[in-house]
Amino acid sequence: MGPGWYDYENMTVDWNVPDRYEIVRRIGGGRYSEVFEGVDSSNEDPCVIKVLKPVARKKIKREIKILRNLTGGPNIIRLMDTVHDEHSRSNSLIMEYIENSDWKEVYYNLTEMEIKHYLFQLLTALDFVHSRGIIHRDVKPANIMFDRARRKLRLIDWGLAEFYHPGVELHIRVASRYFKGPELLVGYKHYDYALDIWSTGCIMAAMLFRRENFFRGRDNDDQLLKIIKVLGSDDFERYLAKYGLYLQTYDDELVQSHAKVPWSKFVTADNRHIVSTDALDLLDKLLRFDHAERLTAAEALAHSFFSTSCPYLLLGTAHSCSS
Ligand SMILES: Nc1ncnc2c1ncn2[C@@H]1O[C@H](COP(=O)(O)OP(=O)(O)OP(=O)(O)O)[C@@H](O)[C@H]1O
Numbered sequence: 001m002g003p004g005w006y007d008y009e010n011m012t013v014d015w016n017v018p019d020r021y022e023i024v025r026r027i028g029g030g031r032y033s034e035v036f037e038g039v040d041s042s043n044e045d046p047c048v049i050k051v052l053k054p055v056a057r058k059k060i061k062r063e064i065k066i067l068r069n070l071t072g073g074p075n076i077i078r079l080m081d082t083v084h085d086e087h088s089r090s091n092s093l094i095m096e097y098i099e100n101s102d103w104k105e106v107y108y109n110l111t112e113m114e115i116k117h118y119l120f121q122l123l124t125a126l127d128f129v130h131s132r133g134i135i136h137r138d139v140k141p142a143n144i145m146f147d148r149a150r151r152k153l154r155l156i157d158w159g160l161a162e163f164y165h166p167g168v169e170l171h172i173r174v175a176s177r178y179f180k181g182p183e184l185l186v187g188y189k190h191y192d193y194a195l196d197i198w199s200t201g202c203i204m205a206a207m208l209f210r211r212e213n214f215f216r217g218r219d220n221d222d223q224l225l226k227i228i229k230v231l232g233s234d235d236f237e238r239y240l241a242k243y244g245l246y247l248q249t250y251d252d253e254l255v256q257s258h259a260k261v262p263w264s265k266f267v268t269a270d271n272r273h274i275v276s277t278d279a280l281d282l283l284d285k286l287l288r289f290d291h292a293e294r295l296t297a298a299e300a301l302a303h304s305f306f307s308t309s310c311p312y313l314l315l316g317t318a319h320s321c322s323s
């Protein structure tokens with residue numbers, strides 16, 4: 001799509017004055033920002049004010065460029081303004097506000113329809129993003145705003161997102177531990193869009209099996225171990241061999257042999273009613289060590305999981321499944 005699309009370092013940002021936005025309450029924040037619910041006093045519309053911490057200019061520009069490129073896309077959070085406050089010398093992004101249902105309150109009681117709806121909307125966003133050369137690199141429930149009552153989903157937090165250039169190495173210190181793909185955990189720098197698919201698979205497993213987080217490691221090595229203990233060491237070794245990777249570790253358990261656990265083993269009395277054969281088949285095709293084997297977002301959207309009892313009644317948007 002050319003340098004005008006991806007050359008964020010040479011982009012100029014017009015910082016407007018922040019006077020029309022008022023803070024209502026703090027709703028979040030982390031390493032890179034403080035996030036507030038706000039109101040646009042010119043029309044009384046709610047908004048989100050993401051006050052950026054003074055990190056590298058380059059990182060701020062990348063987030064803005066990516067948000068500008070993607071704003072208007074399906075289920076992508078809308079960037080409405082960029083403002084600079086002289087007094088506090090802070091820069092903020094003004095975005096669409098979503099009434100988010102807390103993951104801790106929803107993961108254990110989603111219906112099968114809601115799971116289909118959630119994943120369909122998330123994959124629709126990812127299909128759009130990936131087809132435009134961008135990897136999100138931090139897909140996790142805290143970065144997916146889901147208004148359960150209105151069935152609205154938006155992918156947020158483009159702070160770690162990056163443009164994909166074939167052959168160019170990427171940083172592996174991205175994503176949040178429980179959602180890190182094997183490529184990050186073994187230090188493979190030529191990863192691609194399939195990283196977001198792994199994270200989506202982790203979310204799908206959490207929803208289906210009703211666990212807050214499906215792979216829950218104490219640190220990166222333990223995270224890899226948790227994955228190997230499910231997908232099995234045979235597939236892991238095949239993956240390392242295919243890409244000529246060598247695992248540097250002091251953790252003996254990582255190099256021991258672990259049998260692959262069939263997905264059906266995670267079906268319990270508690271989740272049986274929401275787990276179908278189609279669901280396990282799709283999950284299996286998202287959670288593969290080898291990123292090249294994982295379905296793309298477009299392929300996942302075409303999976304029969306979404307065509308049986310299609311949740312079209314829940315959608316009410318243009319982005320619905322076909323049957
Ligand atoms: N548009 C929005 N609507 C509702 N809540 C939002 C919105 N944007 C952000 N939030 C809330 O603020 C939190 C932090 O926002 P965001 O992830 O963009 O910031 P961050 O500093 O990059 O985060 P982190 O370092 O925690 O990943 C989100 O997890 C969410 O709870």
Ligand SMILES: [Mg+2]
Pocket residue numbers: 030142143157
């Ligand atoms: Mg975040």
